[in-house]
Amino acid sequence: MSNGKYTLVEAVNLALHRAMRDDHSVVVLGEDVGVNGGVFRATLGLREAFGFKRVLDTPLAETMLAGLAVGMAAQGLRPVVEIQFMGFIYAATEHLVSHASRLRNRTRGRLSCPMVMRTPMGAGIRAPEHHSESTEALFAHVPGLRVVVPSSPARAYGLLLAAIDDPDPVVFLEPTRLYRMNPQPLVDDGRRLPLDSCFTLREGRDLTLVSWGASVHETLQAAAALAERGVDAEVVDVACLKPLDLDTLEASVRKTGRCVIVHEAPKSCAVGAEIAASLYERVLLDLHAPIQRVAAPDIPPPLYRLEQFYLPGTEDILAACETVLDYA
Amino acid sequence: MSPDLPYTRYLAPDGRPVTELPGWADDFNLLTRLYRQMVLTRLFDQKAVALQRTGRIGTYAPTLGQEAIGVAIGSLMQAEDVLVPYYRDTAVQLMRGVRMEEILLYWGGDERGSDFADPRAAQDFPICVPIATQALHACGVATAFKIRGEHRVAVTTCGDGATSKGDFLEALNVAGAWQLPVVFVVNNNQWAISVPRRIQCGAPTLAQKALGAGIHGEQVDGNDILAVCDRMRQALARARHGKGPVLLECLSYRLGDHTTADDATRYRCAEEVRHAWEEEPVRRLQAFLAGQGVWDEGREQALIADCQTEVQRAVEAFEAAGVQPLPAVLEHVYARWPSALAEQREMLGERLARRQGGEDHE
Numbered sequence: 001m002s003n004g005k006y007t008l009v010e011a012v013n014l015a016l017h018r019a020m021r022d023d024h025s026v027v028v029l030g031e032d033v034g035v036n037g038g039v040f041r042a043t044l045g046l047r048e049a050f051g052f053k054r055v056l057d058t059p060l061a062e063t064m065l066a067g068l069a070v071g072m073a074a075q076g077l078r079p080v081v082e083i084q085f086m087g088f089i090y091a092a093t094e095h096l097v098s099h100a101s102r103l104r105n106r107t108r109g110r111l112s113c114p115m116v117m118r119t120p121m122g123a124g125i126r127a128p129e130h131h132s133e134s135t136e137a138l139f140a141h142v143p144g145l146r147v148v149v150p151s152s153p154a155r156a157y158g159l160l161l162a163a164i165d166d167p168d169p170v171v172f173l174e175p176t177r178l179y180r181m182n183p184q185p186l187v188d189d190g191r192r193l194p195l196d197s198c199f200t201l202r203e204g205r206d207l208t209l210v211s212w213g214a215s216v217h218e219t220l221q222a223a224a225a226l227a228e229r230g231v232d233a234e235v236v237d238v239a240c241l242k243p244l245d246l247d248t249l250e251a252s253v254r255k256t257g258r259c260v261i262v263h264e265a266p267k268s269c270a271v272g273a274e275i276a277a278s279l280y281e282r283v284l285l286d287l288h289a290p291i292q293r294v295a296a297p298d299i300p301p302p303l304y305r306l307e308q309f310y311l312p313g314t315e316d317i318l319a320a321c322e323t324v325l326d327y328a
Numbered sequence: 329m330s331p332d333l334p335y336t337r338y339l340a341p342d343g344r345p346v347t348e349l350p351g352w353a354d355d356f357n358l359l360t361r362l363y364r365q366m367v368l369t370r371l372f373d374q375k376a377v378a379l380q381r382t383g384r385i386g387t388y389a390p391t392l393g394q395e396a397i398g399v400a401i402g403s404l405m406q407a408e409d410v411l412v413p414y415y416r417d418t419a420v421q422l423m424r425g426v427r428m429e430e431i432l433l434y435w436g437g438d439e440r441g442s443d444f445a446d447p448r449a450a451q452d453f454p455i456c457v458p459i460a461t462q463a464l465h466a467c468g469v470a471t472a473f474k475i476r477g478e479h480r481v482a483v484t485t486c487g488d489g490a491t492s493k494g495d496f497l498e499a500l501n502v503a504g505a506w507q508l509p510v511v512f513v514v515n516n517n518q519w520a521i522s523v524p525r526r527i528q529c530g531a532p533t534l535a536q537k538a539l540g541a542g543i544h545g546e547q548v549d550g551n552d553i554l555a556v557c558d559r560m561r562q563a564l565a566r567a568r569h570g571k572g573p574v575l576l577e578c579l580s581y582r583l584g585d586h587t588t589a590d591d592a593t594r595y596r597c598a599e600e601v602r603h604a605w606e607e608e609p610v611r612r613l614q615a616f617l618a619g620q621g622v623w624d625e626g627r628e629q630a631l632i633a634d635c636q637t638e639v640q641r642a643v644e645a646f647e648a649a650g651v652q653p654l655p656a657v658l659e660h661v662y663a664r665w666p667s668a669l670a671e672q673r674e675m676l677g678e679r680l681a682r683r684q685g686g687e688d689h690e
Contacts (some may be wrong), residue, residue: 059498059505061501064501068502075468094458098458104662106439107354108442110658112663152600168662168663244668
């Protein structure tokens with residue numbers, strides 16, 4: 001970090017430092033988070049700053065990490081768990097689905113589970129097998145969870161602080177591809193960004209581009225290319241996949257009448273499908289064209305020689321935009 | 329080869345001491361209080377099964393035959409300790425101050441049953457239905473105690489089947505690595521639904537699983553409340569004073585079905601069950617107390633009448649509780665209501681309106 005500019009992973013690190021400094025109940029735990037500062041260095045310097053009682057290098061067991069966090073959170077701590085890659089999060093899923101998300105409801109609010117589970121997500125960094133997943137829909141389906149995906153350093157900082165504050169469990173997905181891309185000016189002022197809210201990144205009249213995570217990058221590029229052609233695209237970063245801010249999405253699509261949803265997760269049963277269905281329920285008669293989805297095919301992320309064909313690119317988004325713009 | 333693990337038993341099945349008793353075993357006031365609690369648990373358990381059979385509660389997991397383990401645990405835990413129980417823990421929950429009507433509410437299909445009113449249970453977990461996951465929650469609770477420097481203990485319970493799960497082994501592992509103040513009580517009641525202990529695991533004892541995690545493990549006769557109390561007292565003291573976790577394998581027998589939805593006669597023989605009844609914990613303590621001259625038939629009858637009255641009052645309180653108002657199913661899913669749930673509250677309201685004329689949900 002230099003000249004007040006931070007990458008996304010540095011913003012995560014900054015938020016963790018801030019949260020731990022401001023609230024002594026915040027505890028960071030995971031494999032390699034202590035001495036090593038995390039495999040991506042998201043937890044760099046935390047051990048030195050806050051000590052081994054609050055920055056815990058754990059045994060190598062994701063199920064254990066999730067279960068431990070449930071117990072710690074029920075005791076009033078605010079555990080922030082790091083899972084090294086989203087492809088390893090599945091062992092933790094039972095605790096997220098069966099316990100973390102339900103503890104408040106099961107006990108009528110007597111116990112709660114203010115935990116955050118952070119993990120890098122997505123393809124595009126030439127990683128080995130099982131390191132490129134974007135299976136956010138698995139978690140977005142679960143009542144009681146929040147699923148948050150930042151797409152810029154500033155949103156990573158503000159949303160992570162808000163996630164740690166939140167009294168309920170949050171799955172916080174960090175797009176690996178953006179970790180070290182485009183450093184951005186950032187003031188470490190502790191300001192939280194709202195959860196459960198979309199962010200309109202660009203206002204426009206002609207069509208709405210909806211995306212989240214790393215795909216926001218290509219979506220903004222597509223919007224810029226469209227602008228050069230005189231097409232005024234609105235870009236909405238969903239940011240919180242559960243619960244969804246449908247009101248912002250509805251207002252945008254009602255205004256533009258056209259919508260393209262962009263995500264790098266496989267197409268079927270993804271969050272994009274949920275957004276499209278909800279918009280059809282709300283704004284069908286305001287639409288000038290069927291909603292288009294630009295997504296990955298329903299395959300596991302291929303090994304890295306072909307991953308660029310798996311990920312939706314700017315040209316794929318532009319092609320979908322042409323479809324909705326040309327619709328009679 | 330079997331590791332040389334300690335095994336503790338003080339009372340034979342007929343209630344006679346088999347070895348010198350611990351000093352506190354002459355506190356007959358204490359022992360009669362424990363006995364009363366075991367009888368109360370058994371009568372409550374019988375009533376719960378009867379309520380299920382008559383359709384007044386849903387599926388229930390009987391605790392028959394395991395009263396000594398739960399009563400011992402509950403009698404020795406301190407109020408500030410935290411219980412992280414499994415689904416066959418009626419005995420210990422009652423000892424923690426959970427009310428009978430709350431337990432009936434839970435099994436009767438009402439989340440209010442896990443909102444314990446008694447301060448002793450205010451931080452206790454609700455019973456855990458998935459297998460062995462609670463062992464990890466207990467380790468998390470114990471981690472919080474350790475971070476904060478508190479001399480409190482997390483106690484978690486499970487059956488023999490749970491010891492086959494990765495969660496259980498991961499819990500032992502982290503408890504050992506971090507020397508957490510946690511006590512694992514395995515209620516080895518010999519049956520995980522229809523799977524007998526011998527098929528569950530190839531190790532001669534379940535307690536020896538502790539050894540691989542670097543923690544203390546031992547066996548105890550789970551039908552002998554003197555033995556369970558003795559070892560539980562030691563385990564709690566050890567954990568409380570930073571000397572590390574303990575795995576206590578209590579050998580007992582599930583005298584009833586797995587749940588009221590199960591029929592154990594399909595998979596186990598009557599002779600085995602008849603033999604298990606000869607070992608059961610309530611009669612064992614009763615025989616011991618009678619042998620010491622502090623119990624007789626008159627006291628027994630008075631106790632049963634007293635406990636039945638208490639159980640009946642709880643049933644009445646449960647049945648008077650009524651059904652929660654419908655919005656309650658949404659209220660606690662999130663601390664802050666997302667707009668999507670506000671919309672779905674309307675959906676539920678409309679659904680209720682369409683079904684008006686049925687049950688009154690307020």
